[in-house]
Amino acid sequence: MSRFLIVDTLADISSFRESLTRSEAGGFCSFEGWVRHTNDGRSVSGIEYVAFIPLAMSEGQAILDETQARFDITTSLAMHRTGYLEVGDIAVWIGVAAPHRDAAFRACRYVIDEIKKRVPIWKREHYVDGCVEWVACHQDAESGHVPNRMDESPETRV
Template identity: 50%
Template structure:
């Protein structure tokens, strides 16, 4: 089961998708909108996705993990749109005959979702909205410059607060 959707996420759907008589353990993960990120107050998150590409990539991730970890079933959903503090943004579940494999499957799943899905996050706070985790190619390799230009460098140090459209590179 994989889905990118605007509706609220429900963990029970994922648990049902991975449950089976041989599952001795089910591990779950919920990614929830928090009120502070990197020392900045957060009042709202907006997630945007390339929907069909994100669904296809999520499906690939699920198949990869199933192939790597025989006996492990995984499922995930990711929400897009405007989310408030406390809302669930991503939900993952993994089942396996034993707990260690279930935990490993769930960890691999969320790590790959964060790394590979073409979903972009825009945080809103007192200083206005800003895109999280993208690097402007015009500034790659620069550090310590003065002009804000609305992105984060590879060192994850925030610069500026601008950004009016999602970046062209992927990142969750």
């Protein structure tokens, strides 16, 4: 079973957490990314996530494998949603178990930052005023640079 999941309906988060329980783990860190009601000063009613699933699954698993090699952790799991999500819905969930808390915190942060940079998932924001726009999902964590082709749909990008 892959430890990186793409799902179109919310899965049971408690089962994800339970699947990471290990006797050698003394710390657990999780992150939930939620759909918020505003972005760049605009009122949001929801977000539609679209993924190129084969590459998203492969790249997501590669990120978790890198995390395992890079940090002193026991195990990790990540889930990203696709489809239309309403304000307050969980869009992404990450869990990391480790012998010590510091590694769990650092690894969890690494996973979300790498997902945002590398996994081919696009988001289309739906605004309260009726407008719908593709927006940047990815940015360079160090510079804050957002790719400038977000006005195109994922289907037309090369």
